[in-house]
Amino acid sequence: MSMNRREFMQMLAVAAASGFALNSRSALSAGSSGSFYDLPSFGNVSLLHITDCHAQLLPIYFREPNVNIGLGQSLNKAPHLVGEKLLKSFGIRPGTREAHAFTYLDFENAARTYGKVGGFAHLSTLIKKIRASRPGSLLLDGGDTWQGSATALWTKGQDMVDACKLLGVDVMTGHWEFTLGAERVKQIVDNDFKGKVNFLAQNIKTNEFGDQVFDPFVIKHINGIPVAIIGQAFPYTPIANPRYMVHDWSFGIQEDNMQLVVNEVRAKGAQVVVLLSHNGMDVDLKMAGRVSGIDAILGGHTHDGVPAPIIVRNAGGQTLVTNAGSNSKFLGVLDMDVKDGKVSGFKYKLLPVFANLIEPDAEMATLIKNMRAPYEAKLAEKLAITEGMLYRRGSFNGTFDQLILDALMEVKGADAAFSPGFRWGTSLLPGEAITMEHVMDQTAITYPQTTLTEMTGETIKEIMEDVCDNLFNPDPYKQQGGDMVRVGGISYTCNLRQGFGKRINNMMLNGKALDPNKKYKVAGWAPVGRDATGEPVWDVVAGYLRDKKMLTPRKPNMPRLIGVEGNAGIALAGR
Amino acid sequence: MNQLRRSFLKNAGAVGTVAVAIVAGLLKPVAAFAAAWNSLAFAAKDPSEAIKNAGYDGAAQSNDIVIKAPDIAENGAVVPVSATSNIPGTTSMAFFVEKNPTPMIASFEFSNGAEPFISTRVKMAKTSVVRVTVKAGGKNYTNSREVKVTIGGCGG
Numbered sequence: 001m002s003m004n005r006r007e008f009m010q011m012l013a014v015a016a017a018s019g020f021a022l023n024s025r026s027a028l029s030a031g032s033s034g035s036f037y038d039l040p041s042f043g044n045v046s047l048l049h050i051t052d053c054h055a056q057l058l059p060i061y062f063r064e065p066n067v068n069i070g071l072g073q074s075l076n077k078a079p080h081l082v083g084e085k086l087l088k089s090f091g092i093r094p095g096t097r098e099a100h101a102f103t104y105l106d107f108e109n110a111a112r113t114y115g116k117v118g119g120f121a122h123l124s125t126l127i128k129k130i131r132a133s134r135p136g137s138l139l140l141d142g143g144d145t146w147q148g149s150a151t152a153l154w155t156k157g158q159d160m161v162d163a164c165k166l167l168g169v170d171v172m173t174g175h176w177e178f179t180l181g182a183e184r185v186k187q188i189v190d191n192d193f194k195g196k197v198n199f200l201a202q203n204i205k206t207n208e209f210g211d212q213v214f215d216p217f218v219i220k221h222i223n224g225i226p227v228a229i230i231g232q233a234f235p236y237t238p239i240a241n242p243r244y245m246v247h248d249w250s251f252g253i254q255e256d257n258m259q260l261v262v263n264e265v266r267a268k269g270a271q272v273v274v275l276l277s278h279n280g281m282d283v284d285l286k287m288a289g290r291v292s293g294i295d296a297i298l299g300g301h302t303h304d305g306v307p308a309p310i311i312v313r314n315a316g317g318q319t320l321v322t323n324a325g326s327n328s329k330f331l332g333v334l335d336m337d338v339k340d341g342k343v344s345g346f347k348y349k350l351l352p353v354f355a356n357l358i359e360p361d362a363e364m365a366t367l368i369k370n371m372r373a374p375y376e377a378k379l380a381e382k383l384a385i386t387e388g389m390l391y392r393r394g395s396f397n398g399t400f401d402q403l404i405l406d407a408l409m410e411v412k413g414a415d416a417a418f419s420p421g422f423r424w425g426t427s428l429l430p431g432e433a434i435t436m437e438h439v440m441d442q443t444a445i446t447y448p449q450t451t452l453t454e455m456t457g458e459t460i461k462e463i464m465e466d467v468c469d470n471l472f473n474p475d476p477y478k479q480q481g482g483d484m485v486r487v488g489g490i491s492y493t494c495n496l497r498q499g500f501g502k503r504i505n506n507m508m509l510n511g512k513a514l515d516p517n518k519k520y521k522v523a524g525w526a527p528v529g530r531d532a533t534g535e536p537v538w539d540v541v542a543g544y545l546r547d548k549k550m551l552t553p554r555k556p557n558m559p560r561l562i563g564v565e566g567n568a569g570i571a572l573a574g575r
Numbered sequence: 576m577n578q579l580r581r582s583f584l585k586n587a588g589a590v591g592t593v594a595v596a597i598v599a600g601l602l603k604p605v606a607a608f609a610a611a612w613n614s615l616a617f618a619a620k621d622p623s624e625a626i627k628n629a630g631y632d633g634a635a636q637s638n639d640i641v642i643k644a645p646d647i648a649e650n651g652a653v654v655p656v657s658a659t660s661n662i663p664g665t666t667s668m669a670f671f672v673e674k675n676p677t678p679m680i681a682s683f684e685f686s687n688g689a690e691p692f693i694s695t696r697v698k699m700a701k702t703s704v705v706r707v708t709v710k711a712g713g714k715n716y717t718n719s720r721e722v723k724v725t726i727g728g729c730g731g
Contacts, residue, residue: 236649243650243727252645466725473723478646478647478723527728
C-alpha cells in the first residue's frame with residue numbers, strides 16, 4: 001500500500017526531473033529559478049570546469065557523504081566537512097536548494113523537492129548560457145568521464161567522447177579512461193580529439209625511456225592573454241586499477257617535473273597558469289603549498305563538491321584549490337581578472353546542475369537518445385523495488401555497497417565479502433525500481449569479475465590495514481583518494497589514532513573473533529590481477545535482486561570508529 | 576651536452592639494474608664481480624649491520640644527497656630509484672632498502688670525477704625506507720626516503 005504511494009511519488013519525481021512534465025514548467029516559473037543561474041561575468045579570463053561525471057549522461061540523484069573523515073592536516077577542513085559543518089563553513093543557509101546540493105541533509109525529502117541533478121543535455125544548456133557572457137572561455141574536463149555507465153562500457157567510451165565534443169570540452173586529463181586500455185585512449189586522443197580537445201598529462205611517461213606520452217600543457221590565448229593549462233592524470237592509476245592495462249606507462253605525482261613545467265610555461269609567457277588535476281583534493285592542497293607559480297588548481301578525483309576555493313600560500317604567492325564534485329552534478333566557473341601580466345582578482349562559483357531548472361539542449365538530448373536506443377530495453381529492466389535509500393559515498397560504506405556485499409556473500413556462499421571503495425555510483429530514493437542501468441552505474445568497469453578466495457584471518461586483516469592506510473596515511477601523497485574497502489560479514493573497530501597495521505581491531509565473524517590462522521571464504525570483485533574469470537559482478541547483483549523483488553532497507557556494516565570525537569567529517573546520526 | 580651526458584649516465588644506470596638482479600639473488604655473481612663483492616655487507620640481514628659492513632658507519636644526514644623515488648611504488652618488483660650527490664668529492668654511493676630481507680641493494684664507485692648520479696631499480700616486498708649513503712672527502716653521508724608498497728585495487 002505504502003509502496004504504491006512511494007512509487008507514485010517516484011513517478012512524479014522522475015517526470016519532473018526529465019524536463020517534460022508540468023512540474024518542470026511550474027519550477028521554471030517559480031521565480032527563484034530565473035536568478036539561480038544568473039552569474040554576472042567578471043574579469044577577462046574564464047574557465048569552466050567539470051570533473052568525474054562518470055559517464056552519467058542523464059539526470060540522476062547523488063547523495064553527498066555523511067562520512068568523509070580527514071585527519072592530521074586535513075582535520076576539520078574542507079573537503080573533510082559534512083552536513084551542517086560544511087554549510088556553516090561556507091555560509092550556506094540550511095534547508096535551501098544549495099544546501100541540498102552540497103550535503104546529504106534530509107536527502108530523501110530534498111531530492112523529491114528539488115529533483116534530479118546533472119545530465120549532459122541540461123549541463124549543455126547551462127554551459128552555453130555561462131559561456132555566452134564570457135567570450136573566449138574554455139571548458140576543462142578533469143577526467144573520469146569515459147567510465148561509470150553501461151553505455152560507456154559497451155561503447156568503449158565512445159558515447160562520452162561524442163558527448164564531450166558536442167559539449168565543447170577544450171582540455172582534458174584522465175584516470176578511469178585508462179581502464180579502457182592504453183591503446184583505446186591513444187586511439188581517441190589521436191583521432192576523435194585531434195585538433196579539437198587537448199588531452200594533457202605531465203605525469204605519464206613511458207616505462208622504458210621516460211618519454212612523455214601526452215602533451216604536458218597547452219597555452220591558449222584568451223582575449224589576448226596567454227593562459228597555460230597543465231594536465232595531471234591520476235598519479236596512482238597503475239596501483240588503484242589494473243597495471244596491465246597501462247603496462248608501458250609510469251604515472252606518479254612527479255612534483256619536481258610539475259615545477260619544471262610551471263617554470264617552462266611561465267618562461268614561454270603564460271600570464272595565467274592553471275592545473276587541471278586528477279590528484280584528489282588532499283594531494284592538490286599539499287602540492288599547492290610546495291609548487292609555486294600555479295594560479296589555480298581545478299581538481300577532481302575525490303568527488304568533493306567544495307563551494308569555494310581553498311587559498312594556499314606558497315613561495316610564489318598563492319594558489320586556489322577547487323574540487324568540482326561528481327556525476328555531472330556541478331559546473332565550476334572560475335573568472336579571473338588579469339592585469340599587468342598577472343591575476344589581480346578572481347570569482348569562483350560551483351553551480352549545482354538542477355535538471356528541473358534547465359531546459360535540456362535539444363541537440364545533446366538527441367545524441368544521447370540515439371546512442372542509448374540500441375541498449376534501452378536492457379537498461380530499463382526493473383530488477384527489484386528498493387524500500388530504503390541506496391547510495392555509495394562515505395569513507396567506510398554505503399547502502400548500495402552493502403547490497404553488493406550481501407549479493408556476493410549469498411550468491412557465492414561466502415563467509416565475508418570485500419567491495420572496492422569506489423566513489424562513483426548514483427543514488428536511489430526509497431520506492432524506486434532498481435533497474436539494470438542502476439546496477440551498472442555502480443559496477444560498469446572493464447575488470448568486473450567476481451572472485452571467491454580462501455583467506456586466513458591474518459590476510460583479511462592485512463588487506464584491510466593496507467587499504468585503510470590508503471585513506472588515512474598522514475601524508476596526502478601516500479593516499480590514493482578512494483574510500484575504505486567495504487567489508488561484509490565481519491564487524492571491526494577502526495582506530496584512527498593509530499598508524500599503519502594497527503588501525504583494524506576486534507574483528508568478529510558470526511559473533512566469533514576472527515582466527516588469524518583459520519581460512520575463510522571471501523568473495524570480491526574488481527581484481528587488479530589478470531587471470532580472474534568469475535561471473536561479472538553486475539550479473540551477480542542483478543540475479544540477487546530479481547530473486548528478492550522487494551529489497552529491504554540495507555544497513556551498512558560500519559566499523560566502530562575510535563578517534564573521531566569532534567571530527568567534522570562524520571555525522572552518523574544523519575544517516 | 577649535459578643532456579647527452581645524462582642519458583649516457585642513465586644507460587649506465589640500466590647496467591646497475593643487472594647488479595641489482597645479482598644482489599637480489601636472481602643471478603649468481605660471475606667471477607668478474609667477485610673481486611669487488613663485499614659479501615659481508617650484501618649478506619647482512621640488519622640494515623645498520625649492512626651499512627656498517629659496507630663501510631658507511633656513522634654517516635651524517637645530508638640533504639645534498641637528492642633521492643628520487645615514487646611515493647607509492649607502481650610495481651614492487653621494479654621500483655625506480657635515483658640519487659644524485661651534490662657533495663663535492665663524492666667517490667662512492669650505496670643503496671639500502673631497510674625492510675628487505677637483505678637490505679643492501681647495490682654499491683657504486685665514481686672515479687676520475689664521474690658525476691655521482693645513479694639511476695637504478697630496486698625490488699621491495701613492503702613499505703620501507705630507501706637509504707642512500709655516500710663517501711666524500713673521507714667522510715660518510717646519508718639521506719633517505721620512504722617508498723610505500725601497497726597491494727593495490729580499491730581506488731577511485
